[in-house]
Amino acid sequence: MRSYFWVLILLLLFSSSLMGQVFTSPLLQNDYKQLTTNHQLNRFLDSLQTSSAIITIDTAGFSARNRPIPLLKISEDSMKSQKPKVFFFAQQHGDEPSGKEGMLLLAEDFAFGNLDYILSEIDILMIPQANPDGGDAHQRYTAEGVDMNRDHLLMESPEVKVIEDVFDKYRPEVTVDIHEYGSYGKSWKEFGYRRDFDIQVGTLTNPNVSDSIIKYQKKEMLPFLEQEITQQGYSFFEYTLGHFPSGERLRHSTTDINDGRQSLGITNTLSFIVEGKNGKDSTHRIRERAFSQYHTGKAFLNFVFRNTDTIGELVHQQRQSLKEHPPGDSTIIRMDHFDGEEPLDFPLKSLKTGEDTVFVVEDYHYKIKPLLKVEEPHGYLVPKGDTALVNIVRNNHFKRDTVLKRSSRTIMGYETIEVEIVENEGLKNKNPMTIKQLMNHVKYEKYYYIPVQQIRRNKIIQAFELKAMWGIGNYDKFNQLIKKGKLFPVLRVE
Ligand SMILES: [Zn+2]
Structure with a gap:
């Protein structure tokens, strides 16, 4: 019996080393019982930088309570060769920690050399914890009470300025703003069903973004992401907003330009929001939550890796047009979401049977229509x-x-x-x-x-x-x- 036990242990060790690295990020060291604090995060990133030639850590700025906001640069040549860049930023909302944990797993994977192939084509920027004060306090807002994901126009919080400054300095072609959505709320419980998608991904909705950017996101990128993410065993849905139990219309998030996705996307960036499924509390299901974000990050990188030329050219052209096209066209300044012909098949998990029930939503507001245009000055x-x-x-x-x-x-x-x-x-x-x-x-x-x-x-x-x-x-x-x-x-x- 005893020798069988040791053989089993050896086999497990052997198979895990065959599968690649063994993760040691703070979340795993904490045995999934505690989230990574800002202090642990900084220590961990320092250790990655020390042991890896492809990871550089900059302190991109400080939070209102003076916690450092590290920026990871992952590149095989210190970002010297102008490759297309992907910029991930996570945890603008401090009580949505899985993006941070997933990004640390991804960074570690790079440090172990498992993803070197990606770096032959692209460079990566990463802010795993955009709101460290909120993160350590496990609250949505910054220490000063700012909702960062509504602050990308006024920029009253130093934390949002960090994100926008990094974007402005590097002008990444692809940006990914990582969040979590609530799946265990009371009203859904009373309704008897809840949303059970491990990962939702949202594209740009403001109609002033170039059509070709929006089309590329929807038609090329989303299907690929869905395939990669579901292959890893996680369920996927296009990010859909609206409180269904109370009859609120379903739509694709906001057209406002003050969030992380749209604020960067409106410069004709392939910009996304990721919404992972949260837990009943901060650490409930945290292992699945962190790894679903890790695999989503990897799916983005795999897509960009395979399409660097197309992406580089598309974003470059559309940005040139913003800079060069003479003013005078009309621009949309009032807009809303409208019902289209297509219904939405909306799968929700029944709390009674545990099975998915597909609701056919006829009143699906997926179309954005202009309500007022003005001539550009x-x-x-x-x-x-x-x-x-x-x-x-x-x-x-x-x-x-x-x-x-x-x-x-x-x-x-x-x-x-x-x-x-x-x-x-x-x-x-x-x-x-x-x-x-x-x-x-x-x-x-x-x-x-x-x-x-x-x-x-x-x-x-x-x-x-x-x-x-x-x-x-x-x-x-x-x-x-x-x-x-x-x-x-x-x-x-x-
Ligand atoms: Zn959020």
Whole structure:
């Protein structure tokens, strides 16, 4: 009996070494009973850097409570050869830890040399823990109470600036923002069914993103990801939002530009959101959760690895168009989700039988339709004296220009004469009526000129158009900018 036992142990050791590495990330060292803390994460990454020639760790910034936010650069030549880049960032929401744990497993896999083949074609950037204060406290928000995934326009949290700065420095072609969704909520329990997809992946929804980018995400990337992820034994669904038990319409998340996916995607990046299935508490099912994220990360890398040329060319072309295409086209500033002809087959797990039941949802709002378009201006004038507005320009890396010649352009100001409150995406927002005024007399030296011909073209327009539903005027901080009788301080250069 005893010798049989030892043979078994030896066999297990032998087979695990045959299968590749044995993971030793902090989660495993904690025997899946404790999540990786920021301190453990930093120590672990230091050890990876020491033992591996392909991993470099930078401290990309610090949280509000001064915890370091490490950035991993995984590359066979220190990112010198301009390969397409994939940028993963996880745990913007501190109580969604599986992305961080999955990224650490992936980083370790690279350190062991198991994924060297990928690095012949691509470079990887990784922020495993974007919100370390929230992570250590196991809370959604930052220590200052900011929801990072609603802060990519105002950028009031230092943690969001870290993500946007890394993006701006490296301009990755593919970005993946990693989250978890709730599957064990009370209302679903009462409903008798719950969502049981291990992994949901969402693509871009803002209709100003290039059609070819959106099409490539949906038609080429999603099917591949689904295949790779399900092959590993995890269930997959396209990210679908809406509280089904209460009859809320189902749609593909938001068109808002203030989240991690859209904020980077609107620069014509192949940008995604991943939503893993959470647990009943922070560590419930954490092993499956972490490994489902690990395999999802690997699936993204395998796709990009096989399609580097297409991806490089597609993103390059579409970004060039943002920079070079002359202004004047119309751009969509109000939009909503609408019912299309196709129903959705929505599989939910019955809590009674444990079986999947497919609900056929006729009222499936997968189409985005424009509600209001405006003609693109040449650019905007932002008053230098308004610190809050200037911070928007700075934090968002909107490039300023000094070449505006007063004589060559028409400067228009917009005054609100009435404010109607409307509901889109289930959220109230302002839809002001305006009159325009010729403002050619303004002192140009008191303004920054932000031309639209740049990579952040779409974000600039969404932010600064007075009637834009996702514009700054709909934030509490800028509430006073859209009031009856008030001239909007940002001027259009037409
Ligand atoms: Zn989240």
